[in-house]
Amino acid sequence: MAEGTSKLHRGWAVVVACCLIMMFPCGFSFNAASVYYPYVAEALTGGNTAPVGLYMSIIYITMAVCLLFMGKVFAEKNASVVLSVSVAAIALGFVLMATATSIKMFYVAAILLGFGNSTVLYLMIPVLIGRWFKVHNGLLIGIGTAFSGVAGMLWSPVATSIILNHGYQAGYWMYAILSAIVGLFCTLVLIRTSPESCGVEPYGADQVKDTDNKPAVLEGVTVKTALSQPGTLILIALYAGLVNLGLTMNYYLPTYVKSLEMYAATPEVAAAVGAALASATMFGTLIGKVLLGFTNDKSTPGSIIFGLLCGIIGLLLVLFGPSVNIVLAYVGGFLFGIFFASSVTTTPQLARKVFGGLNYSQIYSYITAVCALLAAFGSTFWGVIYDTTGNFVTTFFVDIAFMALAFVLGFAGMKAGKSLPRETQDVK
Template structure:
């Protein structure tokens, strides 16, 4: 105990020296940005640019090739509980570096496939590799390293899945169009970018927790600057405050967040059909159909800005963050549904829908932290995320069936609004049913 106290006191001294200046937590944030911008964006956000060229090269329906992406999501779902346990008990450098290597090797594997079934096997490798990176790395590291501006930093880091997508979709498309097998070169180059760009950070910069560097979390020294030992003990206690996963799973709030994660992921997938919605007006509103790509980009911009916005709002109130996200999403859907002929309103609607899209990777982890604390965070969040990953594997098929039904896009938008209202109710229920230990 004396040794622990000395460690905390030393951490307090070092933390105090960092007040108002550079803190190692900023390098952790940078590492998280690299993780989301490179492996996460290249594996997930850029997957779509390969669907047509690879399908055409092998002469198969797109569904035959894109099945690998569903397998990837199922592999993520199966990996998350193990990943959560590893992030909680092992060195984050090891877990995230192995995950990065799997993503890089997976890209090399995609470049080398000679039969469609081989893509399915590689999809498993990519799913196992990317799961800890997209679901666990950012919330777990930011949660451990920061006691202030947690929401802002989570939102900022997750925004780079979209920013990376914008950058590398353009780069990848250019490489793909360079030749008949340009898609192979694109996959190979993406693999190199993942390994060369990410491993230096996961190996040499990332640390699991501030005490690994003899520091307090960012912002902890500002709470009680005049009482070093008290601040140290308080920060130490805060880091351990919360509920264990085994106990959380017996609480209604846990299942409310699980349902929230599943439904918000289902709703997020509507984004994939916004371009198709615009193209459905080819006969009646050709100028709207011609802007289908711009509409998708508007939603992606809304997603990137929305992540930072919702994170910042949630630093003040997670409840308010959830309300803002859902209100933006409902307003966006109503604009797109009611005014398809007015391009500026259609773009505004797509942008606002991007904000609710951002809730999937920002509001979900912040809900878990707010309701269950930090004590067993990675194990709880990994279990919640399993449902989101499973939903990702089936959501596109669900919305395709809805669109092909008699209700068409109108029914899709109506169900989207229902999904968002349900999500808000679930979020508010979870926040209202925090365990007693988590109520101030």
């Protein structure tokens, strides 16, 4: 039923489900994960955190591999079933982490988390929102992805309290149980594959028809064309991958603060300033997801420019601001957070603008495979540059150069995409 009637459109249940899945299973996997590291390290690796952090790289590598085929699966199979399997895999991963007697079990759990989140983190929201809504897509994608940030703010202190009082295993059991209960309720009760499967039109379909006078069709580049003429796909994937690589600098901002000469004699102040800078970045990411979601509905090219400029200006303020006033660094962290948000808001909208909706999930899965792969090695990459050069000036400017290159790649991809042949298919 259309939005003009008294009955609430079925698509809003899908939006609620996406928000809850991002806040629970996905949020547990990423935004509320790091609080466990020191306790797991103490119990399983003799206090060495590097082997614990390795499981996150395994998650991203697994996602990169799974995304090579999960786009096709998500396009052809029932979304409720695919997502149910995905959240069940995430919940099972947390069960393994709760019962692990060696760090190797964490690595097995990481494969399950990577498999489940390949669909949940990268495909669920842009694909389902694109199917269910013909208007406000960017804003809804931004709101949905913002709930992973809400998870970080909400669940990190809750998990810390549970860990301190009952042990880290109890915290992982909480993650497993809530992931299963909330996730499966959303996938089995709220999520449906498409409006057509429910006998309704997408939300806003009447507005599109009134404006464009077009029938209900899917239009875009086929996955066969995208792969046989790969130039555009490579350009967009490299844009997305460089954005994802660039945002991993976020992990080094507290370390950067500790490296500043002005805090050398006061490590406790450096820790406090580093934590505040990280919080400013997280807040910027949360606001940025909604803001860029809104701007993407107006102009995707404008959103690319805005997001990258926020990243460049943000890093410059973080780099040079402390010598003037530390508040400038916090402003820089906030702006860098907006750039961070562009990875999950502007990137999917750019892919839809260039390739259309015909084979969107398959094509977008190839793009996000590059994102996941570069994210897997991002934090190590910046660490190598810092260790090699001995300063963050070079490290930050390499990141800025990548942002500038991403700008070129993104606009080159949009230009190249105009020459790709496009096809249409009636909506069934």
